[in-house]
Amino acid sequence: MHARTHITLALTLSALLPMQACAATQQAGTAEPEIPGYTMGDRTVRKAPITLGELEEIKKSLLMSDEDIRYLRMSRGVLEPHVEELVGVWYGFVGGNPHLLKYFSNSAGEPDGEYLARVRARFERWVLDTAAAEYDQEWLDYQFEIGRRHHRVGKNATDNADAIDHIHFRHLPALTIPVTTTLRPFLERGGHSAEEVDKMHAAWVKSVLLQSILWSYPYVNDGDF
């Protein structure tokens, strides 16, 4: 194998493997973890273009009820001890699909290990935020920031990456399925009944779909969202 290919592969694999001592999994009660580029609640995050009332309307369209919120919160304790492993499975999915890995690759077509690792820490935090299901103004504002980070208006900027500058919309809602399908075995680890696992899973599908809808904003024509 060519030497450069070796280096690229090593960097990619190290980014795809579970990270040690991840800040996102620090115990409650310790200082807020430092996650590069994670800016929920920062004043730098622009205000969402929809209101909390309009968010409630999308939740109604999705049949997302208070019961779903309860089951999302139940999943937090189940997932927290396994969050690194879970995100490792998702990274394995992206890493195993060249049509997705290319969005983490530099202009020479090589996966950017540092970019993968930095985004991964925020992804781990996102699992816990999704399960916390606190739909307040800070959360809503940050959803539109995450949307911009997938679109050419904001991709790469947070990590100063040199990757393709835009994730094509067609893959964004599609990833709801692998994300929530690979999540399911992790939901089974908490000792909950099959019915509770089903309900946690259904709530996660709704939440990830809700978020991919909010993240779609920069892809939609002005006035059409």
Ligand code: HEM
């Ligand atoms: C349901 C679909 C998706 C979910 C749940 C998801 C989740 C996330 C999360 C949580 C982040 C970090 C957000 C932050 O900065 O705090 C992120 C960033 C990112 N995601 Fe996604 N994502 C989805 C779709 C995709 C797709 C289809 C791709 C294509 C490979 C992708 C590639 C990326 C990249 C490259 C970044 C870093 C963007 C940047 O430069 O800041 N994502 N994603």
